[in-house]
Amino acid sequence: MFKKIHSIVRMIPKGKVSTYGAVARAAGFPGAARQVVWALRGTSGLPWQRVVAAGGRIALPGEAGFDQRMRLETEGVLFSGSRVRMAECEFVFPQSRPKSRLARYTAKAKTNTTASKSRSAAKKKRARPKSR
Secondary structure, eight states: OHHHHHHHHHTSOTTOBEEHHHHHHHTTOTTOHHHHHHHHTTOSSSOGGGEEOGGGBOOOOHHHHHHHHHHHHHHTOOEETTEEOHHHHBOOOGGGSOOOHHHHHHHHHHHHHHHHHHHHHHHHHHOOOOOO
16 A cells, blocks of 8 residues: 555656645545555655645644745745645646546446346356256
8 A cells, every 4th residue: 555655646746746635546545645644654765745735734743844845845836825825736646537427327337237247147057957
């Protein structure tokens, strides 16, 4: 899990940021924002400063939060008060875009059709000839 998260964080370019939740979704673990925090803890060589809390908030306390802000400002990330301007600076992962309702419906229909076909084929295989 952590290796996948690390590879996703490396994708974020200089001057852009992403949220813990978006990184988790892009890595294939929706709802695992806290695990992203754990994956970034104590790592070296990763651009950890490019991952912020929801809404562009820097969640790290004290000196670590100040260090994160200074690193981001050095990279050209824009701030509005204490938050990153996500409209201009958010990096959107290609695979994390939500599917349209139609795409979700057709994908679900295909899955259900395939499953029902395989179930009926299995039933036919198991069927015994009738004895007279």
